[in-house]
Amino acid sequence: WSNHGKDTDAKEQQLEEFRVNNVGKKMTTNQGVNVSNDEDSLKSGVRGPTLMEDFHFREKMTHFDHERIPERVVHARGYAAHGEFVLYESMKEYTRAGFLQKAGSKTPVFLRFSNVVGSSGSMDTARDVRGFAVKFYTEEGNYDLVGNNIPIFFIQDAMKFPDLIHAAKPEPNNEMPQAATAHDTFWDFVANNQESAAMVMWLMSDRAIPKNYRMMEGFGVHTFRFINDKGKSRFVKFHWKPVLGVHSLVWDEAQIIAGKDTDFQRRDLWESIEMGNFPEYELGVQILEQEEEFKFDFDILDATKLWPEEIVPVKIIGKLTLNRNVDNVFAETEQVAFHPGNVVPGIDFTNDPLLQGRLFSYIDTQLLRLGGPNFAEIPINRPICPIHNNQRNGFSRQTINVGRVSYHKNSLANNTPSTSTEAKGGFVHYEEKVEGRITRARSKSFDDHFSQARLFWNSMSPPEKQHIINAFSFEVGKVNSQSVRQQVVDMFVHVDKEMATIIAHNVGVNKPTGEQSTVTASSPALSQANTIKLPQT
């Protein structure tokens, strides 16, 4: 433990109530009966048979048999730590979120890093997207910023998420490969869902093999809203910038490390925190006025697009420091339940169709993964503010609700929502005006799949470009289907002809015949430079 007992915060005190330390304690059954022998089962005679009445053996074995819960359907391999977020300057002008009001205010946080594709036992240094999920335990309830280390995503609509993951996970007939994009179904998905182009460029870059979690960025990806106390809405994107800068492994290093230490990144995080070398990340926001919604040549609701920092600067507003390792990985890291829908007053959603689908998916999966509707009572998930509502019962309910009223409205208990207006602190959803016909059609404003992919490529230094070509050649080179390889180079010619031609040569298919697309520039500055500002790795 790095600093237990010091700097205790509200969440730390709450967790303390649940900690049990067995050292030096008498062993008991779960019913509290003292145990006389924990190594020999009860038998008739020293050579058996064993007896059914051995309640101690039955309890011990049954509990063991039920120890596993399903791993997360994605982001199964993860590692987490506790910390605090300190606000640099008040964001009152933009949001009424309580934890963003007062410069210097501190909020306890829990941060889980993860790999998306591999199972919980896969290696850390795989080429993969990394999760960057932060739970802020605010006095107004939990706020979860469930982000990744890449600012965009593969798809634009949540409807495709199961397809993306089915294609990326090991192939179902032979469960291979584990934690790698080097296989047919992944590239077949990419070539046939070309909105993935920009994200795949990031994935083939060094940014998909971070050196460690301390030197990795985080992004909220979607466009969210900030709502201030006057009800004014602005669009916001969230960024985490590591104070140590962004650093990556090169592929040769990643492969060697994978063979020598599959826990390389989690070990780095654990040891850094144990040594008091606390990882730090600054929180940045890009803010757009409501009137600027249609200012760009991309749609700000499209999660495959970033907002170039040259035209929408990142304002740094605070710092997160990880300062304490968990006590128990299962109880904390595995049982934590993040959900993009966990927001507090002052932060709201947009109509991004990827975000909207996520708002359903997380709670749905957690109902299964964490065994029913009471997972918010698990210590790591409990908000630090009081919880009062009429929800009752269900598997493993912990709260003992007293009294007979568990319904609304009532006259027997004074438990109606007293905070039904924004002014009184209740969460009131932003009253966005919506109109239109019900349709499954996609907006034309989501159609440009290659401009930002190309800007990304143009922004790379020569060694970074070479690494991207090497990555494509390695990954696509593992694809068995000649047709899929050809489709991939025919797709990426739209990003850069020379790049695709070299890859085609390296993976043994015909030169792509198409042409690279021209960038539709988001601003005069961008059209001249033809690049976007990115931290060098």
Ligand code: HEM
């Ligand atoms: C985890 C669904 C897109 C970041 C998960 C989980 C599901 C899921 C079901 C497992 C949750 C659990 O078991 O607790 C989806 C769907 C998406 C989507 C349906 C798109 C429609 C994204 C995007 C991001 C993201 C765009 C990044 C901005 C994460 C992270 C985790 C996660 C970081 C791991 C959280 C943890 O550490 O426990 N996602 N996801 N996901 N997702 Fe997504």
